[in-house]
Amino acid sequence: MSIRNDLITAIGNRIAPYSNFRLSSEYPTSPDGTTLYTKNLRTFYVDQQQPALVEIFSTLDNAVLDKTETVINVYMAHDAKTEPGNITATINAAMLAKNNISAVSSTVDVTSQIDSDMITYTLEYNFTTV
Amino acid sequence: MAVINTSAGSKAVLVLGASAANANVLANTGLTVPYMQDITINNSTGVFRWKTLDETAESAATTPATNQVTLNVVVDDKAFFGNVSLTDAVANTGLYGCSKNKTRVYFEIAFNGRTAGQNYLSGSGFISGLAPTVNPDAPLWVTPVTIEVDGDFGSDVTL
Numbered sequence: 001m002s003i004r005n006d007l008i009t010a011i012g013n014r015i016a017p018y019s020n021f022r023l024s025s026e027y028p029t030s031p032d033g034t035t036l037y038t039k040n041l042r043t044f045y046v047d048q049q050q051p052a053l054v055e056i057f058s059t060l061d062n063a064v065l066d067k068t069e070t071v072i073n074v075y076m077a078h079d080a081k082t083e084p085g086n087i088t089a090t091i092n093a094a095m096l097a098k099n100n101i102s103a104v105s106s107t108v109d110v111t112s113q114i115d116s117d118m119i120t121y122t123l124e125y126n127f128t129t130v
Numbered sequence: 131m132a133v134i135n136t137s138a139g140s141k142a143v144l145v146l147g148a149s150a151a152n153a154n155v156l157a158n159t160g161l162t163v164p165y166m167q168d169i170t171i172n173n174s175t176g177v178f179r180w181k182t183l184d185e186t187a188e189s190a191a192t193t194p195a196t197n198q199v200t201l202n203v204v205v206d207d208k209a210f211f212g213n214v215s216l217t218d219a220v221a222n223t224g225l226y227g228c229s230k231n232k233t234r235v236y237f238e239i240a241f242n243g244r245t246a247g248q249n250y251l252s253g254s255g256f257i258s259g260l261a262p263t264v265n266p267d268a269p270l271w272v273t274p275v276t277i278e279v280d281g282d283f284g285s286d287v288t289l
Contacts, residue, residue, distance in 0.1 A: 056268050056270055057165075057167055057204055057268070057272070058167070059164075059165045059166055059167055059204060060136060060139070060140075060141070060166045060167070060168070060169070061139050061140050061164060061165065061166065062138075062140070063164070063165050063204075065204060067269065104266050104269040105266045105269075128266070128267075128269070130269050130270065
């Protein structure tokens with residue numbers, strides 16, 4: 001299982017009590033460039049994972065001792081005119097999904113952006129694995 | 131004259147053994163310490179100084195040296211806790227076992243790889259200074275290791 005798949009499962013379980021929000025297993029952008037989260041409001045979309053190998057230590061015998069830092073962005077948008085019920089609880093629940101991922105270090109940052117009549121939340125998850 | 135370049139890997143080699151023969155860098159019977167991050171050989175002599183009324187500067191004489199080998203390693207489970215499949219007592223009990231049991235360890239330090247005709251230092255002493263540590267940003271155990279050398283270093287060329 002990839003970290004993305006684990007994260008989809010974790011977010012799905014965490015936001016399950018909030019029925020006015022949904023989770024899609026699709027990527028957030030369709031092949032024609034359409035952002036699906038602005039088309040399907042109140043639906044979480046999990047982007048592809050972006051791994052980076054970072055050297056932990058260098059050794060005299062040239063051993064490879066790396067860690068993998070994986071970044072995954074999750075997007076969700078809703079109508080800016082009317083705040084949906086449980087929005088804060090749902091975002092918090094989605095953030096806590098990081099604790100369900102097996103990693104040495106898990107962090108998440110949330111940013112929101114108002115564009116026209118929509119608020120888009122971006123949850124940036126960072127996972128460190130060895 | 132030539133500098134000793136270790137960038138190719140496996141050039142700076144530390145082998146430990148329960149006997150001088152087992153610690154031979156060309157033999158494969160001792161414990162070759164893996165994942166060394168750095169190694170320092172200390173041959174630090176003491177100095178006795180005295181002044182006399184007929185001299186304008188101090189006189190000095192060296193006193194017996196304190197010899198140590200210090201290194202930092204990423205912990206390998208078999209090197210640290212021992213490899214029971216190996217017969218050499220040091221390789222069998224590992225760094226931690228040798229430290230705990232205060233076992234005398236013999237060592238050879240190759241400067242330029244495990245090939246014939248290269249310089250090395252040798253000696254024997256006791257392992258101390260183990261302090262394994264780990265943290266979330268560098269999630270691999272690392273530990274300093276000190277070999278408190280008993281007596282002098284030997285220096286020779288591998289045959």
